[in-house]
Amino acid sequence: MEKVISMKDIRKWYQVGENRLEVLKSISLDVVEGEYLAILGPSGSGKSTLMNIIGCMDHFQEGTYWLTGQPVHELNDAQLTHLRNQQIGFIFQKYHLIQKYDVLQNTMMPLLIRGMSRKQAAEISMEKLTMLEMGERVHHKPNELSGGQQQRVAIARALVGQPKLLLADEPTGALDSATGKEVLKLFSQLHKMGNTIVMITHDLKVASYAERVIKIVDGELYENETFDSETVTVCKEG
C-alpha cells in the first residue's frame, strides 16, 4: 500500500539559552493509505508538536518527512501551505470554525482557497454537509450550533477537499461523552470509506477506536502493534 506519511529520524528541539530542550527525539513513523492511527500521549509528551509537524504547520531540525510522496523537509512555507490545502483535512479540538461565516461558507473554504468556483464549492460542500446530517443548518453561524454540530461542520470542511490525510487533534476534547462517541463512530465510518486518519489524543478510550495506536512519551514513540482496548499494553517499538 502507498505510504501517506513516511517520517525518518525526525528531531525537534528548542534552544533555551545554552540548553537544548528536545521535544521530539528521533521519531520514525509510517502511515499507509486507509490506515486509522491514534497517537496517544499525556500532556507535554510532544504529541501536539508531532501533530503540527505531520500537518506541515511546524518545522523540525533533523530528519526526513515525506507526505504523499512530497518531501516536506525540503519545502518552503508557500509550498507547505499549498500541500496543507491539497492533502490534509484538519479537525481541531475547538472546531476552529470562523464565527462570522455561516456553515456553508466555513465548509467551502478549503475549496475556495484552491481557486474553485463558488458554485462548485457549494455543491460539494452541500453533499458533505448532508452526509453529516448538517444539510439543514447551512446558513447558521457556528455559535448557533451545538458542539457536536460544530464538529460535524469541521469534519465536513476537512472532507470537502478529498484529502489524502485526515488529521484530528483531540476531536472529542470539547464534547460531552455521548457526542464524543458519535463523532468517533463517524470517524470509524470515514475509515471504512477508505480515508486515512491520524488522531492525536490523550484519552485511551478515544484512542481505542483507532485500528492502530502509538504512544508518545517524552518525545519518543512507542507502538503496540496489536492494540486491545481492554488490555492496553504499550511496548517500545522494535
Place this chain on the structure above:
Amino acid sequence: MRFSEILHLVWLNIKESKTKVLLTSLGVVVGAATIVLVIAIGHGGEVDVQEQFKTLNVGAIEVSVSTSADMADQMAGGMMGGFPGGMGGFPRSGGGSGGSLRPSGGGGGGMGGFPSGGQSNNFTQAQRGVTLTTTDVSDILSLVPNVSSASLISSGTGAVLTDELDSETDETIVGCLPEYQSISNLTLLAGEFFTDDDETNKSKVAVVGYNLAKNLFGGAYAAYGNAMTIEGKTYDVVGVLDSMGAVSTGTSPDDSIYLPYSTAQKYVLGNSATPKIVAIASDVKEVETVMANIKAVLADNYPKGNFTLTDAGSEMEAATTSANTLSMLLIAVAVIVFIVGGIGIMNVLFVSVKERTQEIGILKALGSSKKEILMQFLIEANMMGTFGGVIGVIAGFALVPVVRLTGMTVEPLPVGGVLALVFAIVTGTLFGFYPAYKAAQLMPIEALSQE
C-alpha cells in the same frame, strides 16, 4: 483563491463590523473633506485675485506724482505702492480737485491700488505743482523703448443727472485717453469707446459702466445713445461697458463714467486734478527697464519732480503668492489630517489583526497563502480609505455653501474631489500595509493557539 473570493471575504468582514469601519473611516472622511475645501478655498483665492486684477495688464506701469506723504511712507520703508485715488485698481487712478469736483482720495497714500510688493522708484525731491500731461505721455511713447501704449488718467466725482433720475447724484468720473480702453481691458456691451477725435475736440461723450447704466437709465442697453448731464453739461452716451465685477480695490468700472481726458479736465475735474500715467510695457520681462527709462524721461521733463512708479505684474505676483501661500498652508493641514486618519486606520487594523488572529490561523491552516491574507487586510484598509474618501468628498462639496456663508470665496474643483479620493485611498492602503503584513506573517500554529 480567486480575487472575487477575497473580495467576498472582505465584504463579509466589513458587514460584520459596520460600526467599526464607519468610525475608522471618520478620520479619512475629515481629511478628504478638508482637501476638497482647501482646494476650493485656494482656487477661490486665485479666482479672487484674477477677478480683482482682471482689468489689469500685467505689463502695466503706473506713474504718479509723489507727495510729501508718499515720501514719508517711502522713507519709513512703507512701500505702500503709491496708487492714490478712490478709483483704485491699477490704471484707474484718481485724485485731483477743481470746480464742484470732490476729489476722491487723491494725492498720496490713499492707496486704491495694491498693498506692498510693487516696485517703487522715487525721485528724491518732491516738487509741488508738477502735473503730468499728454506731452509726458507722448515723450514716454516716443523715447522709451518697449512701451506699447500709454494713457493719462484722472478721476473724481461729478454731479450726474438723467431723465430717469429725480435729482442729481454724485458719481465717479474718469478722464482718460482712448488707449485706456485696451490698457484696462475694458470691453463694451454696446457702442464704442471714445476716439482720438473726441479727445482732440474735447467732445462731450461718455462711456458708462454697467451698473451705473442700469442705475442712471434703467438698463444697460437703454443708456446707449441716450444723453446725460454731468456738472451741468450734456453728454452723449456713446458706449456702455460690459459688467466687470469686483476689482481689487477702489471703484469698479461698473460704477464709473469715462470721459475723454481733455473733456474731463476742462469741464469736470479742473486743472487741479492730479493725473497719472499708465503705460504698458510690450514685454513683461522689460518692465524694470521700462520703469527706469520712464523715470529718466520724467526726470528730464521735471528735474525737481518726484514720482512713484509701480508695476502691476509685481502686485499681481504678490497677491497670487499670498493666495498660494494660504493654499499651501491649508494643504499642509489637510495632509496632517490624513496622516492622523491613516494612523487611526492602522491602529484599528492592528486591533483587528489581534482580534482575528485565530481566524488568520484557521485560514492559513486550511491553505491560505501569505499573499491572500495580505491582500484581504490590505483591501479592507483600502475599502475603509475609499469609503471615507467618497463620503469625505461628498461632505466637502456639501460644505461649500456653508463656507461661503463666511464671506470667503470658495470655488470647488473636480480635481479637488479626485485628489481627495486618491489621497484617501493611498492613506488607507499605506497605513493598512503594515498591519496586513503582520497578519500575513503570522505562523498558523501560533495563531491557532490564541484564544
